[in-house]
Amino acid sequence: MASAKFEREYGQHLVEQVLKGKMTRRQLLVRASVFGFSLTAAGQLLAACGGDEDGTEASPSAAGMPEPVLGGHLKWIGPAPITEPDPVTIYDQGGIVLVYQFLEYLIDLNNDNSLRPKLAESWTPNDTVDVWTFKLRSGVTFNDGSPFGAEDVVTTMERVLDPDNGSGALSQLNGVLSPGGIKAVDDLTVEFHLDKPFADFPYMVSSGNYNTAILPRTYKGDIIKNPVGTGPFLLDQYVPKQKATFKKNPTYWGKDEQGRQLPYLDTTEYTMVEDNAAQNLQLQSGAQDLQPQTVFQGAQALFQDPNLRVDIYPGTGIREVAFNIEKEPWSGASGKQLRQAVAYCLDRVAINKALYDGRSNLGFDTFWDPTVFAGSPAVPEERAQDYEKAKALLSEAGMADGMKIKLTFAKYLENPQLAQLIQEQCKPAGITVELDQLSYDAYYAGDDDDYYGTTPWLNAAMSITEWGSRPAPGIYAAAMLLPDAVWSSSHWDNKDFVDTFNQYESTADEGTRMELATKLSQLQQDDTPILVPFFITQLRTQKKNVYGVEGPGSFYCDLSRCFIAQA
Amino acid sequence: MDDHRQTSLGPDPDLRKEAAELGADPEMIELRAEAAASAREGRLPADQDRRDQELQADAAAAAEQKRQRRYLVKALLRSPTFMIGLIILLFWVFMAIFSTSLTQSYTAQDAMSSLKPPSAAHWFGTDDLGRDVFARMMAGARTVLVIAPLATALALLWGSIIGLVAGFWRGLTDDIIMRGIDVLLALPIIITSILILSLFGKGTAIIILTIGILFTPVVSRTVRAAVIGEREREYVLAARLRGERSSFVMAREILPNIMQPIIVEGTVRLGYAVFTAATLAFLGFGLAPPSPDWGLTIATQRVFLQIAPWTVLFPALALASLVVAINLITDGLGRTFSK
Numbered sequence: 001m002a003s004a005k006f007e008r009e010y011g012q013h014l015v016e017q018v019l020k021g022k023m024t025r026r027q028l029l030v031r032a033s034v035f036g037f038s039l040t041a042a043g044q045l046l047a048a049c050g051g052d053e054d055g056t057e058a059s060p061s062a063a064g065m066p067e068p069v070l071g072g073h074l075k076w077i078g079p080a081p082i083t084e085p086d087p088v089t090i091y092d093q094g095g096i097v098l099v100y101q102f103l104e105y106l107i108d109l110n111n112d113n114s115l116r117p118k119l120a121e122s123w124t125p126n127d128t129v130d131v132w133t134f135k136l137r138s139g140v141t142f143n144d145g146s147p148f149g150a151e152d153v154v155t156t157m158e159r160v161l162d163p164d165n166g167s168g169a170l171s172q173l174n175g176v177l178s179p180g181g182i183k184a185v186d187d188l189t190v191e192f193h194l195d196k197p198f199a200d201f202p203y204m205v206s207s208g209n210y211n212t213a214i215l216p217r218t219y220k221g222d223i224i225k226n227p228v229g230t231g232p233f234l235l236d237q238y239v240p241k242q243k244a245t246f247k248k249n250p251t252y253w254g255k256d257e258q259g260r261q262l263p264y265l266d267t268t269e270y271t272m273v274e275d276n277a278a279q280n281l282q283l284q285s286g287a288q289d290l291q292p293q294t295v296f297q298g299a300q301a302l303f304q305d306p307n308l309r310v311d312i313y314p315g316t317g318i319r320e321v322a323f324n325i326e327k328e329p330w331s332g333a334s335g336k337q338l339r340q341a342v343a344y345c346l347d348r349v350a351i352n353k354a355l356y357d358g359r360s361n362l363g364f365d366t367f368w369d370p371t372v373f374a375g376s377p378a379v380p381e382e383r384a385q386d387y388e389k390a391k392a393l394l395s396e397a398g399m400a401d402g403m404k405i406k407l408t409f410a411k412y413l414e415n416p417q418l419a420q421l422i423q424e425q426c427k428p429a430g431i432t433v434e435l436d437q438l439s440y441d442a443y444y445a446g447d448d449d450d451y452y453g454t455t456p457w458l459n460a461a462m463s464i465t466e467w468g469s470r471p472a473p474g475i476y477a478a479a480m481l482l483p484d485a486v487w488s489s490s491h492w493d494n495k496d497f498v499d500t501f502n503q504y505e506s507t508a509d510e511g512t513r514m515e516l517a518t519k520l521s522q523l524q525q526d527d528t529p530i531l532v533p534f535f536i537t538q539l540r541t542q543k544k545n546v547y548g549v550e551g552p553g554s555f556y557c558d559l560s561r562c563f564i565a566q567a
Numbered sequence: 568m569d570d571h572r573q574t575s576l577g578p579d580p581d582l583r584k585e586a587a588e589l590g591a592d593p594e595m596i597e598l599r600a601e602a603a604a605s606a607r608e609g610r611l612p613a614d615q616d617r618r619d620q621e622l623q624a625d626a627a628a629a630a631e632q633k634r635q636r637r638y639l640v641k642a643l644l645r646s647p648t649f650m651i652g653l654i655i656l657l658f659w660v661f662m663a664i665f666s667t668s669l670t671q672s673y674t675a676q677d678a679m680s681s682l683k684p685p686s687a688a689h690w691f692g693t694d695d696l697g698r699d700v701f702a703r704m705m706a707g708a709r710t711v712l713v714i715a716p717l718a719t720a721l722a723l724l725w726g727s728i729i730g731l732v733a734g735f736w737r738g739l740t741d742d743i744i745m746r747g748i749d750v751l752l753a754l755p756i757i758i759t760s761i762l763i764l765s766l767f768g769k770g771t772a773i774i775i776l777t778i779g780i781l782f783t784p785v786v787s788r789t790v791r792a793a794v795i796g797e798r799e800r801e802y803v804l805a806a807r808l809r810g811e812r813s814s815f816v817m818a819r820e821i822l823p824n825i826m827q828p829i830i831v832e833g834t835v836r837l838g839y840a841v842f843t844a845a846t847l848a849f850l851g852f853g854l855a856p857p858s859p860d861w862g863l864t865i866a867t868q869r870v871f872l873q874i875a876p877w878t879v880l881f882p883a884l885a886l887a888s889l890v891v892a893i894n895l896i897t898d899g900l901g902r903t904f905s906k
Contacts (some may be wrong), residue, residue, distance in 0.1 A: 012613030251585045297695065300682075350678035354696050416856045416867065420696060423857065424676045439765075439853035 006124055010035055010508055011045050017510045018049045023500050025049060026112060027375030031510060034202050034472075036123040065547050068563045070260070071372040074546070075266045076290040077279050080241045080272035084505045087213050087223055088159055088167045096555040097211055097292055098238075098270060101246050102143065103213040103229035103345065106134060107206035108551070108558070111313055112374065115202055119148065119214055119230060129508050134205075136188040140253045144215050150184035150225045153215040156190075157205070169211035171487040172204045197506030198301045199513070207556045208471035232263040232560035254560055263564040264548070265374070280541075283308060289564065292557040294539035296356045297414060302541050308410040309546075312359065315538035316372045316480045318417055318470040320480065321407075321487035321531035327461035329405065334397030338526040341393040342405075345426045347385040348533050354421060355414050356537060363532035367473035367481075368521035371534040376473060377518040380525050390429040402430025408460035409436070410443035415464050418533075432444040452491070463489050468555060469538070476506055477520070480528065492529035525545040584790055642903045649899025655892035659708040663688075664707035673702040673859050682875040691875040703859035704881045710848070710860040711889065714775055715840035723833050724788025724838075733787065734794025735846040751784040755844055764852040774853040778843050782821070782836050789832045793825035800824075827904045834897035838890050845886050854867030861886045 014032060014057075017023035023045055032042040045376035081095035085540045087103060088125065091095055106120035123134045138476040140148040160167040161179045181193040194201060205212050216228050227235035232254060233246040273279050275296045282288045284305050294302060294310060302310050323330040323339045330339055348362045361371045364383045368376040394400060408424060410417040416437060423433040438456060446455030457465050470476045479485055482501065497520060504516040542549060548561035602711035643649045667673070691700035733744040741871045759906030770817045797803060798821065806820045848854045856867065861882040868878035 277872065280873075295870075298873070300871075300872040305875075350676075354676070354678035354681050398717070411855075412849055417696060420674075420857045421676065421678070424674060424696075435855060435857070439851070 006127065007035075007041070009035065011037070011041070011048075013508075013510060015045055015048045016175045019197065020179075023375055023510060030112060030114040030374055031111075033116070034200065034548055035125065035508065036202065038122065041075070048565065050262060066565045068256070068260070068264050068548065068561070069565055070264050070563070071266045071413070072264070072564045073269070073560065074265050074297060074562060074564060075269050075271065075288050076289060077271045077273055077282055077288040078292055079274050083226055084240070086221055087215060088165050088169075088211060088221070089294045089303065090211065091168050092189065093293055093555040094272065094351055097557050098235075098244050099223055099227075099229075099241065100210070100213060100556045101233040101268070101559065102231040102235055102550075104231045105205070105207045105213050106136075107202055109203075109206050109208045109471050110318045113208075113316070115206055115471075118207075119153075120205075122248065123129050123140065123202055125199075125201070125508065129199050129201075129506055130194045131193070132192045132201050133185070134190045134192070136190065137253065138188055140230050142228050143229055143234055143249050143251065144226075145251075146216060146217070146218075146228075147269045148214070148216075148230055149187045151187075152186060152214055152217045153190045154182045154184050155219070156212065156215050157213070158410075159219070160211050167211045169204075169209050171485070172209050172475055174486050175479075175482065175484045176201065176204065176478065178310055196502060198474075199505050199508055200472045203471045203475050208469070208475065210415065210556055212453075226514065232558075233268065236267070242272055244272075246270070252560075256561065260407050265559060270557060273324065283541055283543075286543075290540075290542040290549060290562075292540055292549070293555065294541045295413065296359070296539065297417075299488045299539055299541070300357065307544060310543055311540045311542070311549075312363070313538040313540065314372060315536050316471070317536040317538070318363065318467050318475075318476075318534070319415065319536075320463075320465045320467055320489060321418075321422065321533065322463050322465065322480075323365055323529060323531075324459065324461050324463070324489065324491055325493075325529060326491045329399075329403060330461065332397075334399075336394040336527055337397040338399065340401065341397070341399075341429060342392040342422075342431065343383055343528050344386045344390040345395065345429050345431060345532055346383070346533055347425055348383070350425075351418065351533050352423050356534070361535045364525065364531065365478045365532050366521040366525040367532065368517045368524075369473075369532075369535065373473050377514055377521055378406060380518075380522045383525075385425070385520055387429050389430075394431075400500040402432065404432045404434065405462055406434045406436050406460075407462045407464065408443070409464035410457075410466075411437050412440045412443075413466055418464060418465065436474050451506075452488075458487070460489075465489055473517070473520075477524075478505075490529035492527070494529075497527075508544050575838040579584065607879070621746065638861050639903060642906065643899060646899040646903055648895045649903070652892040652895025652897075653898060655888055656896065659892070660712060663704045663708040663712045666702070666708070670702035671699045672707050673698065673706040674857050675699070682871060682878070684875070685877055691881045692875065694864075694875075695871060696880045699890050700877055700881050703864060704861075704885050707859040707861045707882055707885060708889070710771070710854060710858060711727060711841055711844050711862075711886075714771060714778070714844040715837055717775045718778035718782065718840045719833055719837045719842070721827065722782035722786050722836055725779065725783040726788075726832075727790050727822070727829060729783065729787035730790025730792075731794055731821065731842060734791035735798055735813065735817050735821065737795075737798075741791075744787075748787055751781075752788075754781070756781050757845060757850075760843065760847055761850065761852055764847065769853045769855070774844065774847060781843075786829075786832055786836060793828045794821055797821050797824055799849065831897060831901050831904065834893055834900060838893040838897065841886070841890050841893065 014023070014028050018025060018028050028045060028049070029042050032045055076184055078097055079094040081098060082092045085099045087099050092100065104119050106118060108116045108118045111328035118132045119137050119140065121137050123132055125132050126166060136153065138152060142148060158179055159165055160169040161173060161177065163170065176194055176196065176198045178195050181195070183191045183193065185191055192201065214230065220226070224238050230253070232249055232252045234249050234340055236245040236247045238244045248263055248266050252262055256262055273282065277298055279291055280298055280302055283291055286307065299310065302308050325331055325335060329335065341366055350541060352358050352360050352362060364379045364381065366379060368377045369379055394402065407419055409419050419435050423435055426433050429563065443456050446453050451460040457463055462503060470479070479493055480488050482498055500516055500519050500523065504513055504520060507513055540549060545565040546562065547565060549557065549559060550561060551558040580877045592797055654899070679697065680693055681695050681697040683689060689699050689701065691704060694700055694703065698785060728746060733741040760777050764773060769771050803816060803820055806816045845862030848860045849866040851866065854860045854863050864882040865879050871878050
């Protein structure tokens with residue numbers, strides 16, 4: 001394996017990039033972590049860059065954190081799982097937040113999208129970036145007593161790769177890793193043989209791809225009946241649509257920096273309440289300690305509450321406004337102009353203000369956005385509302401008198417508000433937007449016999465789909481912008497983009513990656529298969545004396561280091 | 568027809584017994600039946616004087632009806648409950664029709680001034696998308712004032728037909744219809760509406776039909792009770808003795824005489840229909856954004872209750888005022904009718 005040599009050469013390469021000013025220190029840390037550098041090794045690289053700028057980013061709750069208190073009971077609140085959770089297919093916040101109290105990933109994602117070893121201790125690619133070798137943590141046991149090993153990783157990955165299991169993990173892994181590509185070298189070493197080189201691969205087996213949590217090799221699909229995992233807590237009681245209680249896993253492998261046994265808490269109780277306003281009231285009344293995900297709408301009251309602390313994380317979640325390029329009017333030769341025309345109608349600043357109190361980051365219809373993904377090239381054009389341009393594009397496309405379009409979306413979260421903003425902002429350009437609001441179930445319903453099936457979210461002419469955070473632009477692109485992406489609402493198939501993307505993911509050379517990213521960003525923005533008006537900032541609310549809640553950016557919430565300080 | 572003349576009491580052999588039980592003058596009934604029978608056969612009435620008398624009596628009855636109607640209208644105009652209710656209702660009807668040309672645009676957004684409290688520029692403040700709450704509150708009257716009255720009208724139409732048939736025929740027909748109605752009455756309105764709307768999709772027409780169907784059983788019960796009270800009256804017996812068709816007796820003889828309870832029932836149902844329509848919109852069935860419908864607005868703005876109560880307060884007040892107005896009207900009508 002190339003590990004030592006690779007690490008030396010790649011480390012040197014990263015340092016050069018920073019010294020040449022082509023990369024920030026923060027980006028160095030992120031990239032080094034993706035390629036399996038330990039924190040110490042990455043720190044040495046930073047030191048080699050000179051200067052005294054601190055590249056690490058503290059978690060918001062880390063500021064002024066007191067000494068951990070051992071023991072205690074945490075009451076937390078959020079939505080109920082939509083169906084009985086199965087880690088292989090789970091996609092909803094209520095389910096994810098529950099099962100990942102007792103399940104773990106190979107790698108965890110930090111706030112700044114850098115990676116942290118969890119069940120994997122280290123990972124390295126070969127020279128061609130298409131074989132990744134993972135060293136697993138030794139001495140870890142599942143909470144039923146059976147030891148954790150390479151076999152569990154292989155069966156877990158094969159399970160999510162089997163198309164018959166309908167795992168959402170495929171949305172990232174499709175075209176990158178195929179069944180049979182995972183080999184157990186020995187009991188604590190696993191090799192991933194990829195279909196094509198993929199420099200962002202470690203993200204795909206991290207908590208950034210939430211269906212890849214490691215299950216025991218004997219898993220039968222009954223996680224609630226047999227809640228077996230390696231995680232810090234044990235599922236004690238599960239009452240559907242009401243609550244779930246957890247107690248400390250006494251045999252958990254994790255220890256903190258001072259060598260104290262994790263988790264700190266003894267027990268937790270998760271209350272299931274669907275309604276956000278009701279959740280917020282419970283927090284304000286003091287009945288609950290923590291709300292892992294706070295929705296912006298109505299959160300103003302929480303910001304004003306003197307007993308609560310709302311942490312703000314730079315999330316990368318989006319509301320994808322997709323144009324289905326196989327449907328009228330986006331399909332024709334002038335479809336691109338029409339898509340751009342809609343893009344120029346949007347007042348992104350106003351949308352951000354209306355939906356997120358101005359706290360989210362603006363998006364400009366490309367994933368390579370340095371504001372949210374450190375180290376991305378500058379956005380080709382910071383698109384702003386420009387009705388003259390929109391009208392010019394419309395007449396260029398032979399639609400000088402305007403056009404009528406239909407926007408399909410689920411009655412879920414802030415989708416209806418976003419749809420109304422788009423509708424109203426399109427009016428002055430002569431674009432009439434008909435709103436087609438479906439129930440959440442109806443929007444995601446439908447068979448998957450065909451490639452895209454009949455489900456509205458993958459087949460409507462224009463749609464809004466909510467995406468949780470993804471850790472890197474390449475992960476987003478692989479999931480929705482490639483012709484073989486299973487979650488592509490736009491059905492976009494741009495050969496230039498696909499070729500460039502494959503080159504981008506097949507090199508570890510950061511300079512080349514930067515050049516290719518610039519091209520990808522241009523292609524995506526110019527062709528505008530989807531609108532990305534913003535990247536949503538994440539909120540988490542807790543009582544002022546609750547600390548150490550981790551796992552932002554996705555629904556996954558790690559309570560192993562959470563503690564309640566004396567009030 | 569021949570067997571009808573075998574007994575002078577016309578089509579129903581039980582009629583004589585029934586009439587006697589009610590204490591009507593059997594001789595009179597017989598005479599009128601005879602007159603009806605001879606008129607049908609083209610014979611001249613036996614007594615020209617009697618015919619004149621009857622004509623005079625009819626005219627007097629018509630005059631009396633007119634006088635009563637005038638009296639009712641006057642009494643209603645003098646009833647403060649009725650008048651206050653009517654004024655509020657007419658205000659909302661006016662707003663439903665004309666508000667869009669009187670207020671600011673109810674869809675115009677100004678995200679930069681979202682959730683702003685009431686001011687000179689926005690009398691009732693702005694909502695989460697920076698839209699004028701006053702304009703939306705006024706425009707919101709439209710959906711509910713289309714849905715509720717049309718649904719009520721449908722319920723009254725179907726309910727009256729069913730109630731008339733069941734109450735007039737009695738017997739097995741009544742039993743079968745009313746047991747069916749009992750089953751329908753056992754269904755909870757909101758849950759059944761949600762079921763229907765999820766099955767048959769959304770749209771104003773479906774909502775109107777759904778509420779209309781679900782309110783029909785209650786109306787039909789009220790109408791049936793009124794019909795049972797009327798069907799034993801002399802004028803009904805007389806009409807039946809004349810051999811009028813049942814549908815004629817129901818529609819032309821009984822119906823006009825039970826209009827008062829039907830009108831009262833209609834206003835009661837109207838109030839409930841407003842509530843049901845608002846509830847369904849609140850639950851997200853049928854109406855979708857950017858409709859300014861009150862129920863929908865309350866549902867979407869509810870999350871801002873703590874920080875921007877005006878976004879919820881005003882549509883809620885509007886809804887309450889409309890329901891109260893309709894209840895006042897119901898009250899006024901009921902009191903006047905019972906005088």
